[in-house]
Amino acid sequence: xxxDVVPRDVVSSDAMPSDAPHTTGAAEPxxxxxxxxxxxxxxxxFRRRRTWALLLALAAIPIMxxxxxxxxxxxxxxxxxxxLDQVSQNGLFVGVTALIVAxxxxxxxxxxxxxxxxxxxxxxxxxxxxxxxxxxxRVRLLVVKYxxxxxxxxxxxxxxxxxxxxxxxxxxxxxxVTLLSGTTIGVGEALARFLAIAGYVTISxxxxxxxGLFISTITDVPVGAMAATISLAVAAQIVGVLPQLEWxxxxxxxxxxxxxxxxxxxxxxxxxxxxxxxxxxxYIVVFGxxxxxxxxxKDILS
Amino acid sequence: xxxxxxxDLAIETMGLTKRFGSQIAVNAIDLAVPRGSVFGxxxxxxxxxxxxxxMMLGLVAPSSGQVRVLGRAVPRHLPEVLPRVGAxxxxxxxxxxxxxxxxxxxxxxxxxxxxxxxRRGRVDAALDRVGLSHAAGKKVGAYSLGxxxxxxxxxxxxxxxxxxxxxxxTNGLDPQGTREVRHLIRxxxxxxxxxxxxSHLLAEIEQMCTHAAVMSVGxxxxxxxxxxxxxxxxARICLLTPDGDLAIRVLSRLGLESSAAPEPxxxxxxxxxxxxxxxxxxxxxxxxxxxxxxxxxxxxxxxAALVAEGVRVRGFSVQQASLEERFVALTGEGFDxxx
Numbered sequence: 020x021x022x023d024v025v026p027r028d029v030v031s032s033d034a035m036p037s038d039a040p041h042t043t044g045a046a047e048p049x050x051x052x053x054x055x056x057x058x059x060x061x062x063x064x065f066r067r068r069r070t071w072a073l074l075l076a077l078a079a080i081p082i083m084x085x086x087x088x089x090x091x092x093x094x095x096x097x098x099x100x101x102x103l104d105q106v107s108q109n110g111l112f113v114g115v116t117a118l119i120v121a122x123x124x125x126x127x128x129x130x131x132x133x134x135x136x137x138x139x140x141x142x143x144x145x146x147x148x149x150x151x152x153x154x155x156x157r158v159r160l161l162v163v164k165y166x167x168x169x170x171x172x173x174x175x176x177x178x179x180x181x182x183x184x185x186x187x188x189x190x191x192x193x194x195x196v197t198l199l200s201g202t203t204i205g206v207g208e209a210l211a212r213f214l215a216i217a218g219y220v221t222i223s224x225x226x227x228x229x230x231g232l233f234i235s236t237i238t239d240v241p242v243g244a245m246a247a248t249i250s251l252a253v254a255a256q257i258v259g260v261l262p263q264l265e266w267x268x269x270x271x272x273x274x275x276x277x278x279x280x281x282x283x284x285x286x287x288x289x290x291x292x293x294x295x296x297x298x299x300x301x302y303i304v305v306f307g308x309x310x311x312x313x314x315x316x317k318d319i320l321s
Numbered sequence: 322x323x324x325x326x327x328x329d330l331a332i333e334t335m336g337l338t339k340r341f342g343s344q345i346a347v348n349a350i351d352l353a354v355p356r357g358s359v360f361g362x363x364x365x366x367x368x369x370x371x372x373x374x375x376m377m378l379g380l381v382a383p384s385s386g387q388v389r390v391l392g393r394a395v396p397r398h399l400p401e402v403l404p405r406v407g408a409x410x411x412x413x414x415x416x417x418x419x420x421x422x423x424x425x426x427x428x429x430x431x432x433x434x435x436x437x438x439x440r441r442g443r444v445d446a447a448l449d450r451v452g453l454s455h456a457a458g459k460k461v462g463a464y465s466l467g468x469x470x471x472x473x474x475x476x477x478x479x480x481x482x483x484x485x486x487x488x489x490x491t492n493g494l495d496p497q498g499t500r501e502v503r504h505l506i507r508x509x510x511x512x513x514x515x516x517x518x519x520s521h522l523l524a525e526i527e528q529m530c531t532h533a534a535v536m537s538v539g540x541x542x543x544x545x546x547x548x549x550x551x552x553x554x555x556a557r558i559c560l561l562t563p564d565g566d567l568a569i570r571v572l573s574r575l576g577l578e579s580s581a582a583p584e585p586x587x588x589x590x591x592x593x594x595x596x597x598x599x600x601x602x603x604x605x606x607x608x609x610x611x612x613x614x615x616x617x618x619x620x621x622x623x624x625a626a627l628v629a630e631g632v633r634v635r636g637f638s639v640q641q642a643s644l645e646e647r648f649v650a651l652t653g654e655g656f657d658x659x660x
Contacts, residue, residue, distance in 0.1 A: 055430035055437050063427060067418060145414020146428070149476060152378045152410070153431035154403035160431070319380040 081117035081183030110191030114183025127252035134231025135245030142321035176220040226272035226302030331515035336386035361526030362519035364536030413473030417462030466493035561636030
């Protein structure tokens with residue numbers, strides 16, 4: 020094994036001034052801004068086959084919807100999710116329809132997998148201790164992990180919208196979109212609104228991601244954290260349909276999940292967008308604080 | 322070196338204790354690892370070695386006591402200390418779906434002191450150093466245990482370090498790999514790096530360390546230079562004589578506990594054992610020479626005394642306990658995992 024290959028650019032500390040503390044100016048390594056870890060996190064996340072499998076599963080939803088409608092001869096107006104009957108007239112509606120189908124279960128499922136895996140996944144690989152002694156810094160690692168999960172939320176929402184728009188354009192006629200309020204907008208503006216909807220859905224999932232991050236700090240078993248996160252998403256929606264628990268509804272992170280249809284009105288109704296953003300921000304603050312408190316004092320035994 | 326200036330210590334613990342519930346994993350250990358040493362941290366499985374290492378690296382918070390690493394209090398100064406420490410803790414940990422070099426780049430990117438510009442070069446150099454260049458592009462999931470272990474060591478060498486903490490570094494390595502790791506550790510120590518190696522294998526420690534500490538059931542039972550540890554312990558006198566009872570009387574006058582066992586052809590084997598200065602090393606970090614109480618009388622003086630009393634000495638030998646006997650005496654024998 021050849022030695023002396025590693026450049027000794029950090030001064031070793033054999034000769035220390037006797038009265039000075041142990042880090043002299045020369046021995047203190049220059050700090051990088053710290054974006055490398057975030058870049059690495061995103062790179063690892065989006066290089067994993069699992070991430071691609073999740074995104075492909077999401078892309079399959081609009082594709083399945085579009086193909087099913089194309090193959091069925093008679094559209095059945097009034098049945099199925101909103102916009103379904105409009106798809107055969109205008110392929111641009113495939114993406115929105117698919118989002119309505121995906122948001123109660125499929126999207127939270129994929130988010131649960133990624134957010135539940137954040138810390139517990141590293142613990143199960145044994146990489147958590149090596150990241151921490153690198154040293155990544157516990158707070159920095161937590162923030163980077165959360166940004167990674169948020170990036171996945173965006174990727175997931177965009178996947179559904181883009182896959183839907185593309186398959187819709189391939190299988191159906193594309194034309195000006197008639198909004199919920201009756202006015203018609205051109206294809207360009209419609210696409211811009213779909214992007215805004217993807218943004219809305221991304222924000223909708225940030226609260227759940229924060230919950231997943233917190234659960235991920237309390238266990239070393241990623242599957243447990245994933246299952247718990249997904250279960251909470253389902254439970255929140257069950258609570259959301261029980262009239263007896265109506266007082267609780269404004270506080271549920273899933274309360275405004277379907278509010279993105281407001282972006283298809285003219286003029287755009289931003290009220291639900293604002294309410295949703297505020298609610299999700301609250302979840303991020305609360306569960307971010309829980310995760311911080313838990314992770315900062317946690318004994319890393321994995 | 323009778324006083325150990327704290328500046329000379331790469332790792333220092335004071336009353337370091339870790340409790341998990343009612344169980345005490347590490348019990349008030351006072352460890353002193355001199356800078357520049359190759360320090361062996363010895364103990365059977367479950368004796369608290371890894372927990373101690375985790376506390377030194379800030380992964381586990383001590384229940385009480387203090388740790389100083391490279392002269393600075395941990396965990397308060399971890400951000401300044403850790404970039405200067407390379408570590409392998411309780412086996413390697415890697416992403417199985419990434420290649421060896423991608424794994425190292427990932428872990429290196431977590432260190433803000435490690436420049437991104439040189440990352441690729443440093444990763445290649447570290448892989449080369451542990452002989453893994455040929456497998457750099459292979460997924461770690463396909464690595465053997467020994468290869469993962471080498472990758473773990475490479476991870477500790479990504480930037481030049483002042484201190485290396487290697488927990489069981491030769492675990493899973495073949496004899497060739499073990500030799501390479503020993504050679505690597507020696508090379509690093511020659512370059513001025515302090516190396517703290519834990520092991521449950523005495524032979525390994527004996528071959529590469531200058532200092533050692535012995536853990537047993539969460540407590541530190543001995544530490545010092547390897548020579549000190551060797552000197553200390555049971556020495557045994559074996560005397561072959563037909564005059565057993567007389568010999569025992571003479572020996573007890575010299576302060577030696579002895580016993581006689583009948584041997585064939587009407588002779589007696591008298592054995593006397595004496596503990597030499599066990600107190601000096603046990604629990605006292607790096608005690609200097611000459612402070613050991615009760616040295617063994619010179620062998621020739623014993624023989625002279627025996628002969629003067631008319632004991633027919635037909636065989637006489639002084640047997641120093643081996644480090645292994647000492648280790649077993651300190652930590653207990655058998656498969657009883659320390660509780």
